[in-house]
Amino acid sequence: MSRRIGSILIRAIITLLMVAVLNFVLFRVIPGDPASLLLSGARTSVTAEQMAAQRQNWGLDRPLFPDQMVDYLSATLQGDFGYSFKFRGRHVADLILERLPATIVLVGLAQLIAILCGVMLGLYAGWRRGGAGDHIATGASLALYSTPAFWLGMILVVIFSTALGWLPGYGAHSPGAITSSLDWLLDYLGHLALPVTAVALGLIGQYVVVARAAMSDVVTEDYMVTARAKGLTGGQMLMRHALRNAMLPVVTLITLNLGYVVAGAITVEAVFAWPGIGGLTVEALNARDYPVLQGIFLLLGASIVVANLIADLAYGLLDPRVR
Amino acid sequence: MTNPSQDKTPLLEVDELAVDYGLKGVSSRAIDCVSFALRAGEAVGLVGESGSGKTTTAMAIAGLLSPNARVSSGEVRYRGNRLPIDDDAAMRPHRWSETSVVFQGAMNALNPVHRILKQIAEPCMLKLRMSRSEATARARELLELVGIPADRGAAYPHELSGGMRQRVMIAMALACRPSIVIGDEPTTALDVITQAQILKLLGELRSQLNLALILITHDLSVVAEACDRVMIMYSGRIVEDGTVAEIFAQPKHPYTRLLIESIPNPASGKKMIRPIPGDPPNLVNRPSGCAFHPRCPSAMAVCATEVPSLDKFGQGHVACHLHRFSQKDRVAAHA
Numbered sequence: 318m319s320r321r322i323g324s325i326l327i328r329a330i331i332t333l334l335m336v337a338v339l340n341f342v343l344f345r346v347i348p349g350d351p352a353s354l355l356l357s358g359a360r361t362s363v364t365a366e367q368m369a370a371q372r373q374n375w376g377l378d379r380p381l382f383p384d385q386m387v388d389y390l391s392a393t394l395q396g397d398f399g400y401s402f403k404f405r406g407r408h409v410a411d412l413i414l415e416r417l418p419a420t421i422v423l424v425g426l427a428q429l430i431a432i433l434c435g436v437m438l439g440l441y442a443g444w445r446r447g448g449a450g451d452h453i454a455t456g457a458s459l460a461l462y463s464t465p466a467f468w469l470g471m472i473l474v475v476i477f478s479t480a481l482g483w484l485p486g487y488g489a490h491s492p493g494a495i496t497s498s499l500d501w502l503l504d505y506l507g508h509l510a511l512p513v514t515a516v517a518l519g520l521i522g523q524y525v526v527v528a529r530a531a532m533s534d535v536v537t538e539d540y541m542v543t544a545r546a547k548g549l550t551g552g553q554m555l556m557r558h559a560l561r562n563a564m565l566p567v568v569t570l571i572t573l574n575l576g577y578v579v580a581g582a583i584t585v586e587a588v589f590a591w592p593g594i595g596g597l598t599v600e601a602l603n604a605r606d607y608p609v610l611q612g613i614f615l616l617l618g619a620s621i622v623v624a625n626l627i628a629d630l631a632y633g634l635l636d637p638r639v640r
Numbered sequence: 641m642t643n644p645s646q647d648k649t650p651l652l653e654v655d656e657l658a659v660d661y662g663l664k665g666v667s668s669r670a671i672d673c674v675s676f677a678l679r680a681g682e683a684v685g686l687v688g689e690s691g692s693g694k695t696t697t698a699m700a701i702a703g704l705l706s707p708n709a710r711v712s713s714g715e716v717r718y719r720g721n722r723l724p725i726d727d728d729a730a731m732r733p734h735r736w737s738e739t740s741v742v743f744q745g746a747m748n749a750l751n752p753v754h755r756i757l758k759q760i761a762e763p764c765m766l767k768l769r770m771s772r773s774e775a776t777a778r779a780r781e782l783l784e785l786v787g788i789p790a791d792r793g794a795a796y797p798h799e800l801s802g803g804m805r806q807r808v809m810i811a812m813a814l815a816c817r818p819s820i821v822i823g824d825e826p827t828t829a830l831d832v833i834t835q836a837q838i839l840k841l842l843g844e845l846r847s848q849l850n851l852a853l854i855l856i857t858h859d860l861s862v863v864a865e866a867c868d869r870v871m872i873m874y875s876g877r878i879v880e881d882g883t884v885a886e887i888f889a890q891p892k893h894p895y896t897r898l899l900i901e902s903i904p905n906p907a908s909g910k911k912m913i914r915p916i917p918g919d920p921p922n923l924v925n926r927p928s929g930c931a932f933h934p935r936c937p938s939a940m941a942v943c944a945t946e947v948p949s950l951d952k953f954g955q956g957h958v959a960c961h962l963h964r965f966s967q968k969d970r971v972a973a974h975a
């Protein structure tokens with residue numbers, strides 16, 4: 318058991334290192350000299366000396382490999398992700414940390430709702446395979462699965478915000494003074510409702526499809542025939558024999574999806590002007606703010622590696638065959 | 641209990657049983673006119689080609705027919721009482737308490753995520769209403785009974801060999817002290833030595849616990865080793881039954897004869913299995929009359945039109961026109 322965990326950990330560390338190296342290489346091969354990008358905002362024409370000074374100042378005159386890469390890796394290890402181009406002088410790490418809570422609330426809540434509804438619906442559909450409930454659940458979730466989340470978001474805004482005026486469709490807070498913290502919370506939840514719904518609807522189909530497939534595989538397994546032969550009731554067969562086996566692929570999907578919680582929902586955040594990582598990504602892309610993008614990519618890569626790590630460990634706990 | 645007349649009443653009676661399967665709106669008959677009786681402590685082999693209806697017969701007896709199966713006629717009686725074999729919920733109390741099943745060894749009949757002790761203890765808790773500790777103690781006893789050290793109970797199924805898994809399956813089948821155990825090809829996926837060990841174990845347990853055993857196989861040598869009686873199935877019907885000694889010495893049905901001849905016998909220099917010529921019939925296009933007539937070396941005109949009934953013959957029964965007519969009648973039928 319400990320040997321398996323050891324090899325999982327080593328693999329995760331190697332992957333993280335590769336993510337960091339790839340992140341370094343990726344942003345060096347993008348066309349455009351960082352020094353001229355830095356000076357591109359200057360009104361007067363830039364002299365060659367100014368350029369050279371900038372290059373020396375930022376260490377760009379040194380060879381890419383190994384000097385710059387080692388610098389990058391050691392700075393990254395110390396939590397120094399550099400400075401933003403767009404928000405001059407601000408640390409990339411600060412910018413990301415500032416936006417992270419909004420994204421974690423949005424995507425985390427949406428994941429929670431999608432997992433609860435989607436997994437139960439999918440397990441039910443798989444257990445009652447071929448029934449009316451199965452057809453409805455499967456059809457609806459396939460439709461949701463194939464619909465882009467931002468489009469769902471726009472529909473929600475048109476209906477509930479523009480036409481009915483029930484819920485706000487823009488930002489995280491209403492402009493103007495908020496008096497009590499209860500008012501603040503209600504206002505925040507109101508702003509959260511539509512984007513959370515859009516993200517959750519986009520995710521739910523995936524859980525239904527996977528949970529249904531897992532459960533309908535399990536009900537045809539031989540050990541379910543044994544359970545029936547032993548005189549178990551349908552409920553006992555489900556709870557004692559089917560559920561745990563059907564949850565194996567579902568748990569893997571859930572933990573893998575946890576990795577995307579910090580990445581944000583780029584398109585939905587853009588539709589709702591949600592102040593999260595997704596919004597920051599769009600802003601950084603538009604401004605060619607490479608250091609910020611680099612930081613976001615690193616965060617995304619790291620969280621996916623960590624999610625994989627958790628998925629591997631969780632699977633080992635649930636399935637004795639891989640211990 | 642020692643009353644000899646009581647010993648005569650069969651434990652299980654199957655009477656003119658017919659089961660249909662519905663598939664995509666088409667219904668086809670899997671077994672037809674299946675009749676036999678089983679006495680307490682008796683071991684009966686059920687032999688036939690793939691698709692001849694062995695599993696369907698067994699599952700009907702155990703009340704485990706699949707949802708698309710329909711009992712279209714006949715009945716099954718257990719200790720004289722009709723079993724509600726087409727009512728899933730009503731059969732539940734009967735299952736495992738009276739009739740248990742040892743499934744094929746290659747199958748994934750044990751749940752991969754539970755320890756074997758827990759799986760053996762489960763029916764003790766649910767059906768015998770034992771406490772967890774009582775059930776665990778019973779499960780440990782059962783493991784020892786089938787020759788597995790009780791401490792191995794903490795293992796998961798994938799940690800055991802095929803033979804061990806099948807022993808666990810047998811231990812599980814004995815949990816509620818059933819009077820009938822059905823083995824559906826219990827030794828098929830095992831190597832020859834393990835196969836012999838499992839058959840020996842089943843035989844010992846049978847006499848020790850006075851179990852009635854229905855052993856499904858397509859291997860006649862298994863039957864010769866482990867059974868008192870044998871029933872031969874062909875295309876959904878029992879075509880011959882009788883004592884093992886009788887049937888091996890004097891098979892009456894041409895199909896039985898060919899089956900016995902096809903067993904490899906090193907003593908007579910016959911090493912290869914000689915398959916019976918022709919194709920097994922399929923459910924949808926079952927031949928008219930005697931379903932065996934397209935492959936039967938003794939087929940007569942009447943065989944293609946009339947289904948032979950299963951009639952008493954000697955100690956057993958046979959369903960073949962050859963044995964329904966006296967010698968004189970047969971000449972007439974040929975003419």
Ligand SMILES: Nc1ncnc2c1ncn2[C@@H]1O[C@H](COP(=O)(O)OP(=O)(O)OP(=O)(O)O)[C@@H](O)[C@H]1O
Pocket residue numbers: 661662663670688689690691692693694695696697706708858923
């Ligand atoms: N659930 C089902 N639905 C439809 N047809 C079925 C079903 N189960 C069995 N059959 C058909 O019924 C016939 C008898 O099958 P059965 O499983 O009883 O045969 P068998 O003698 O046990 O064969 P084998 O040696 O292959 O196990 C076969 O033609 C099979 O295809």
Ligand code: SF4
Pocket residue numbers: 893894895930931932933934936937938939940943948959960961962
């Ligand atoms: S009834 Fe006719 S075809 Fe069938 S086994 Fe007997 S002789 Fe052969």
Ligand SMILES: [Mg+2]
Pocket residue numbers: 694695696824
């Ligand atoms: Mg079978």
